[in-house]
Amino acid sequence: MSVKIISEPILGMPWEDKPKNIVNAPVWRYSENPIIKRNPFRGVARIFNSAVMYYGKDDTPYIGVFRGEGINGMPSIYLGRSRDAINWEYDGKEIEFVNEAGEVWNPTCAFDPRLIQIDDKYYIIWCHFNHGSTIGLAWTKDFKTFTRLEDPLLPHNRNAVLFPRKINGKYVMMSRPSDTTHTQFGDVFVSESPDLIHWGKHRHMLAKGGAKGFWWEDLKIGGGPAPIETNEGWLVFYHGVQNSCNGFVYSMGGAIVDIDDPSIVKYRCDAFLLTPEDWYETCGNTPNVCFPCATLCDPDTGRIAIYYGAADTYVAVAFTEVNAIVDYIKEYSQ
Ligand code: BMA
Numbered sequence: 021m022s023v024k025i026i027s028e029p030i031l032g033m034p035w036e037d038k039p040k041n042i043v044n045a046p047v048w049r050y051s052e053n054p055i056i057k058r059n060p061f062r063g064v065a066r067i068f069n070s071a072v073m074y075y076g077k078d079d080t081p082y083i084g085v086f087r088g089e090g091i092n093g094m095p096s097i098y099l100g101r102s103r104d105a106i107n108w109e110y111d112g113k114e115i116e117f118v119n120e121a122g123e124v125w126n127p128t129c130a131f132d133p134r135l136i137q138i139d140d141k142y143y144i145i146w147c148h149f150n151h152g153s154t155i156g157l158a159w160t161k162d163f164k165t166f167t168r169l170e171d172p173l174l175p176h177n178r179n180a181v182l183f184p185r186k187i188n189g190k191y192v193m194m195s196r197p198s199d200t201t202h203t204q205f206g207d208v209f210v211s212e213s214p215d216l217i218h219w220g221k222h223r224h225m226l227a228k229g230g231a232k233g234f235w236w237e238d239l240k241i242g243g244g245p246a247p248i249e250t251n252e253g254w255l256v257f258y259h260g261v262q263n264s265c266n267g268f269v270y271s272m273g274g275a276i277v278d279i280d281d282p283s284i285v286k287y288r289c290d291a292f293l294l295t296p297e298d299w300y301e302t303c304g305n306t307p308n309v310c311f312p313c314a315t316l317c318d319p320d321t322g323r324i325a326i327y328y329g330a331a332d333t334y335v336a337v338a339f340t341e342v343n344a345i346v347d348y349i350k351e352y353s354q
């Protein structure tokens with residue numbers, strides 16, 4: 021059966037054909053990785069764990085929200101624009117958020133942003149500290165004014181991402197309840213809201229390690245890019261963490277969940293889809309991290325580009341194709 025991505029077409033997304041030597045999951049790295057290297061602009065030492073999307077409204081049709089690690093070590097969110105979604109021009113200063121009255125309201129730090137379009141608004145959802153790590157949320161219509169909403173969840177929580185449309189009339193968010201530091205546990209839950217302010221119906225979605233206890237994600241898992249709508253269900257990429265004797269190893273996993281009730285998991289791949297192998301994934305400020313945060317998808321060709329943070333130091337891109345990845349997830353599903 022042919023799998024269809026249900027989204028608007030995009031123009032000029034990055035792509036490279038699959039090399040012949042891929043023997044495991046049908047996911048392959050861009051040959052020019054990493055696309056963002058150290059010291060990308062003044063005041064920022066590294067960019068990683070960042071999100072991009074097709075905006076299509078001016079001559080730089082791709083837009084990105086970047087986790088920039090300042091030269092003082094603090095993470096903040098920066099805006100960038102691109103013609104090809106590979107080479108980026110940055111605003112060079114942190115995004116300034118305002119409250120609904122238009123007054124400046126910035127988080128003290130912000131990291132791991134995801135970027136999601138729902139109807140005519142673009143949402144940035146990130147992790148920050150508010151008496152413990154929790155989730156920040158803001159929207160923009162023009163990428164000039166960013167209106168921050170109240171934190172959707174209590175501390176401690178991380179890795180939140182919104183579904184790219186309302187489901188049964190409600191906004192839906194995936195998140196991962198956490199602890200105060202480098203959390204030693206964690207499953208993904210879905211929550212829903214009528215207005216992005218009041219959240220409830222918190223339902224368990226994905227357990228760490230799956231039912232069989234896959235070792236590559238035996239410690240914890242967390243949401244990644246916004247789920248991709250397909251005629252088979254929501255295609256979900258996420259990260260899974262192994263607690264190895266040499267520290268944490270972050271890989272990418274995949275699942276397909278029910279289109280009307282994302283807490284129902286239809287298929288869950290027991291094999292990782294991407295795991296640290298190349299130098300920019302295994303060497304850096306935190307070795308052995310592949311941390312997916314965004315995808316670009318072309319419904320006409322089924323092409324998917326996955327943007328991931330590598331080793332808490334770089335941004336890298338991997339490619340897959342929707343039929344091949346859905347087949348693989350089903351083939352390796354429990
Ligand atoms: C998580 C987050 C991510 C980071 C990962 C690996 O807890 O802090 O930003 O990429 O750890 O260090």
